[in-house]
Amino acid sequence: MRRKIVAGNWKMNTNYEEASRLAESLRSAAADGVQVxxxxxxLWLSLVKNKLxxxxxxxxxxxxxxxxxxxxxxxVSAEMLASAGIGYVILGHSERRSMFGETDQLxxxxxxxxxxxxxxxxxxxxxxxxxxxxxxxxxxxxHQTLHVLKNTPESYANSIILAYEPxxxxxxxxxxxxxxxxEAHAFIRTLIAEAYGKETSETMPILYGxxxxxxxxxxxxxxxxxxxxxxxxxSLKAEDFNAIIHSF
Numbered sequence: 001m002r003r004k005i006v007a008g009n010w011k012m013n014t015n016y017e018e019a020s021r022l023a024e025s026l027r028s029a030a031a032d033g034v035q036v037x038x039x040x041x042x043l044w045l046s047l048v049k050n051k052l053x054x055x056x057x058x059x060x061x062x063x064x065x066x067x068x069x070x071x072x073x074x075x076v077s078a079e080m081l082a083s084a085g086i087g088y089v090i091l092g093h094s095e096r097r098s099m100f101g102e103t104d105q106l107x108x109x110x111x112x113x114x115x116x117x118x119x120x121x122x123x124x125x126x127x128x129x130x131x132x133x134x135x136x137x138x139x140x141x142x143h144q145t146l147h148v149l150k151n152t153p154e155s156y157a158n159s160i161i162l163a164y165e166p167x168x169x170x171x172x173x174x175x176x177x178x179x180x181x182x183e184a185h186a187f188i189r190t191l192i193a194e195a196y197g198k199e200t201s202e203t204m205p206i207l208y209g210x211x212x213x214x215x216x217x218x219x220x221x222x223x224x225x226x227x228x229x230x231x232x233x234x235s236l237k238a239e240d241f242n243a244i245i246h247s248f
Contacts (some may be wrong), residue, residue: 003189003205005161005220005228006245007037007122008235009090019044023051025238030056031245037088037122038235042076043159045086060088060122063096065231066109075127078110078117089114090230092124092144094167104147106163111148115156122161122230125188128169141184142191149195159194162188162206163230169210171232178219185225214243221247 014022019040030036039060040048049059065075071195083088091114092107105207107123114121125144127137145162152160166176176184185206208220211232220226228248234240 002203003035003161004033004248005035005037005205005207006231006241007060007088007090007161007163007207007229008039008231008241009093009209010038010040011062011095011232012041013236014040014044014106016044016047019047019050022236023048023167023237026057026241027052029185029238029242029245031248034245034248036244036245038088039088045081045216046084054141058087059085060090060120061086062090062093064089064091064110064114064119066106066113068113078114078119081114082117086119088120088122088123088161090124090163091147094126094165094170098128098153098167104144107144108148111152111160115152115159120159120161122163122207124163124230126164126165126167126184126210131215132166132168137184138187141188145188145191147197149192154196154200157200157204160204161198162192162204163209164188164206165230166209171211173211175211175216175220176208178223181210181220182223182225185223189225212244214240214247215245217247 036057046208064078127140149206149234207230212229213234
């Protein structure tokens with residue numbers, strides 16, 4: 001039985017008061033059998049974690065460094081996150097890849113740092129519209145996924161959550177059809193099997209990220225290989241996020 005997961009990626013949104021109010025309003029945003037994770041900006045991690053104390057909602061970061069420590073001004077290491085009680089980190093998000101030039105190799109290095117520090121990694125993979133139209137969907141997803149999985153010891157497999165995010169459907173209002181999403185998720189599951197074997201492929205969660213909202217979540221989550229969502233804009237509204245959580 002695969003875990004059902006809904007993770008909210010706040011991105012670079014909210015000031016102190018907004019983050020405080022949103023976290024407070026999420027205290028009841030939980031459902032039996034669904035793991036809920038909230039990923040605010042670095043500055044609000046402790047605030048949000050404290051606000052969600054005594055709930056079953058976990059706190060995650062949106063990024064981490066590929067270094068352990070040292071003269072890396074402005075960076076935050078995985079060990080720092082773990083020591084602050086943070087349990088999850090989003091890595092390889094398309095915005096990090098496209099806007100900040102993060103390569104598959106850098107995503108691998110960050111993932112290894114996070115896993116070694118005891119964090120669970122939400123590893124994002126996905127294609128651009130140009131890549132999909134060029135028929136490179138499988139090629140792109142395979143390279144992004146296998147570069148990390150095949151270079152990560154299988155002993156860490158239980159700490160990896162994959163997230164398929166069609167880049168063309170992020171923040172655009174466009175959403176992959178359930179058929180498109182399911183096809184991509186099913187393919188990713190074959191990649192997990194290639195890296196770690198069939199048994200692991202049947203237990204590793206794969207989330208859908210790409211304009212998932214309260215309206216389409218139930219249909220998406222009903223697909224065989226979709227185990228939840230990595231939610232962007234809709235996670236900034238407690239009512240919408242709660243509705244997505246209860247879409248299962």
